[in-house]
Amino acid sequence: MSKKQVASDQGTRSRRDEILTVAAQLFARKGYRGTSMRDIGEASGVLGGSLYHHIKSKDALFVELHNGALDAAEARIAAAVADVADPWDRLEAACVAMLEVQLAPDSLTMPMMNDFREVPDAVRVELVARRDRFEGLFRAIVADLPLPAGIDRSIYRNLLLSQLNAAADWFRPGRLTPREIAGQVARLFRHDG
Amino acid sequence: MSKKQVASDQGTRSRRDEILTVAAQLFARKGYRGTSMRDIGEASGVLGGSLYHHIKSKDALFVELHNGALDAAEARIAAAVADVADPWDRLEAACVAMLEVQLAPDSLTMPMMNDFREVPDAVRVELVARRDRFEGLFRAIVADLPLPAGIDRSIYRNLLLSQLNAAADWFRPGRLTPREIAGQVARLFRHDG
DNA sequence: CCTACCGATCGGTAGG
DNA sequence: CCTACCGATCGGTAGG
Numbered sequence: 001m002s003k004k005q006v007a008s009d010q011g012t013r014s015r016r017d018e019i020l021t022v023a024a025q026l027f028a029r030k031g032y033r034g035t036s037m038r039d040i041g042e043a044s045g046v047l048g049g050s051l052y053h054h055i056k057s058k059d060a061l062f063v064e065l066h067n068g069a070l071d072a073a074e075a076r077i078a079a080a081v082a083d084v085a086d087p088w089d090r091l092e093a094a095c096v097a098m099l100e101v102q103l104a105p106d107s108l109t110m111p112m113m114n115d116f117r118e119v120p121d122a123v124r125v126e127l128v129a130r131r132d133r134f135e136g137l138f139r140a141i142v143a144d145l146p147l148p149a150g151i152d153r154s155i156y157r158n159l160l161l162s163q164l165n166a167a168a169d170w171f172r173p174g175r176l177t178p179r180e181i182a183g184q185v186a187r188l189f190r191h192d193g
Numbered sequence: 194m195s196k197k198q199v200a201s202d203q204g205t206r207s208r209r210d211e212i213l214t215v216a217a218q219l220f221a222r223k224g225y226r227g228t229s230m231r232d233i234g235e236a237s238g239v240l241g242g243s244l245y246h247h248i249k250s251k252d253a254l255f256v257e258l259h260n261g262a263l264d265a266a267e268a269r270i271a272a273a274v275a276d277v278a279d280p281w282d283r284l285e286a287a288c289v290a291m292l293e294v295q296l297a298p299d300s301l302t303m304p305m306m307n308d309f310r311e312v313p314d315a316v317r318v319e320l321v322a323r324r325d326r327f328e329g330l331f332r333a334i335v336a337d338l339p340l341p342a343g344i345d346r347s348i349y350r351n352l353l354l355s356q357l358n359a360a361a362d363w364f365r366p367g368r369l370t371p372r373e374i375a376g377q378v379a380r381l382f383r384h385d386g
Numbered sequence: 387c388c389t390a391c392c393g394a395t396c397g398g399t400a401g402g
Numbered sequence: 403c404c405t406a407c408c409g410a411t412c413g414g415t416a417g418g
Contacts, residue, residue, distance in 0.1 A: 031224030031311035037413060049414070050387045058413065118224035118311060155369060155377045162359030163352050170351045184348045188381060230397060242398070243403045251397065 016054045019044045024065045028168075032062055033118045059123050067125050070134045073101045075139060087144040092186035094141055096179050098164045103171050104177040135161060148191060160189055209247045212237050221361075225255055226311045252316050258321050263327045266294045269331060280337040285379035286332055289372050291357045296364050296371040328354060341384060346375045351383055 022043045027036040037058055043072035055061045080097035084090045116124050135157070142157045163185055171181070215236045219228040228249055231241035248254045273290035277283045290365070309317050335350045356378055364374070 004264070029310065031226065033224065034311040036411075041250065045389065047389090049389090049391095052414065053387070060418085075408095115310075117222065120228040152369065152377055153379065155374055156381075158360075158363045159356050159381065162356055162362065164356035166208055166359055167351075169355065176345065176348060181348060185352065187344065188349075188352065188384070191381070229395075231395085239403065240405090242405090242407095245398065246403070326393095 011163050019051060020056055020061075020065060020068075024069070025061065027065065027115070028091055031123065032115045059120060062119065063123055067130045070130050073098065074134055074137060075109055076101055081141065084192065086188075087141075087146065088190055088192075090141055091145060091189065093170045094138065094183065095160075095164065095182040095186050099167055099178040102168050103181075105173060125143075146192070156189070160185075212244060212247055213254075213258060213261075216254055217262070220255065220258065224311055229320070239358045246378055252313060255312065256316055256319050260323045264293065267330060269294055269328055280339060281379075281383055281385075283334055284338060284382065285375065287331065288353075288357065288375040288379050292360055292371040292378075295357065295361050296368060297373075324325075326371065344384065349382070353378070 019040065023035070023040045026039055026043060026077060029035075032038075036048070037051055041048035042049050044051070055064075077097040080093045081090050085092050120128065138157055138161060142153055142160070144187050145153075147153065147156065167178075167181060171178075176184075212233065216228070216233045219232055219236060222228075223232075223324070229241070230244055231327075234241040248257075270290040273286045274283050277286050283358050309320060309369050312320065331350055331354060333351070335346055338345065338346075340349065360371075360374060369377075
């Protein structure tokens with residue numbers, strides 16, 4: 001493999017990554033339908049049609065971004081929780097990891113997770129399947145909590161997840177940090193009494 | 194005014210209401226961009242172009258639905274809270290009213306409140322302004338709560354509202370009722386200790 | 387990666 | 403409320 005070949009490989013590899021990053025930001029800001037391939041091209045410095053050298057379709061691009069974001073989040077949360085024994089501390093560690101991923105200023109990552117409404121049916125099926133697997137992580141954490149009787153664990157988990165997901169909608173940098181917000185969330189959900 | 198005239202007025206009035214109802218359901222299910230005027234026409238039994246006899250534009254239709262939904266929700270919550278003195282009971286009454294509106298099976302009402310991403314800028318400005326006014330209702334309720342020190346009321350309010358808004362995404366009829374879910378929410382947010 | 391284009395669909399309008 | 407259409411934009415492709 002020649003030097004030129006290697007350089008070219010690196011070039012196209014980072015080119016694709018750059019397109020993915022740009023696309024993720026646009027999707028997060030304007031939604032699936034609100035972002036055209038031409039928008040993504042423009043933000044990447046190419047024409048819309050040229051993107052198809054790097055990706056197969058808009059649908060496939062969106063699914064790849066969504067699932068990649070959940071892969072990354074899942075790994076970070078699992079790592080953050082790994083060494084923590086106390087159930088409530090595990091919950092808080094998971095909230096911190098989730099919000100640090102979700103609220104990172106740049107980040108290939110999510111907040112598109114709520115876009116399910118505007119996406120084609122075939123895409124939605126894939127997104128929901130991946131998301132359900134992700135939510136299993138929280139199911140396990142919630143299952144270990146010594147919650148008082150009368151609290152429905154299913155509702156509890158849904159409420160927790162919807163808060164973590166929605167945080168990106170109202171978060172403004174410069175006030176509380178993601179970690180501090182996670183502390184507030186964990187405190188709300190800590191119900192020993 | 195002749196009998197025929199009256200009947201005709203009632204006809205166009207209820208026709209318009211029917212279109213609004215149908216449009217609200219489609220917007221809620223498929224989002225602003227995912228719902229075309231032709232979709233709304235088809236569900237109303239007319240061609241897309243014919244809708245413009247009843248409405249000015251897609252944007253105006255969406256804003257009217259959104260603001261009307263918030264008007265209705267605001268009125269119901271204000272009424273539910275009016276006779277309640279204890280701050281925590283007021284919070285719970287507001288949650289019940291909000292979720293009963295939000296989770297009503299048919300209902301002209303919301304869950305489109307999160308679609309802000311995909312909407313034209315000019316529309317978003319109007320939606321945000323109306324929503325901010327709506328949130329003032331909860332700001333007042335939260336302000337009266339005897340929350341322990343260390344809980345940030347701004348975060349607390351945002352967390353509460355994002356849960357109430359997101360409930361429609363995971364709610365499934367036949368399990369817990371909206372009222373019971375509101376009870377779970379209120380219990381989570383009741384932090385006297 | 388561009389030029390040049392495809393068929394489909396969009397919001398909206400004129401004219402009846 | 404329909405017919406018939408407008409210009410714009412969409413995702414995507416061929417061919418270089």
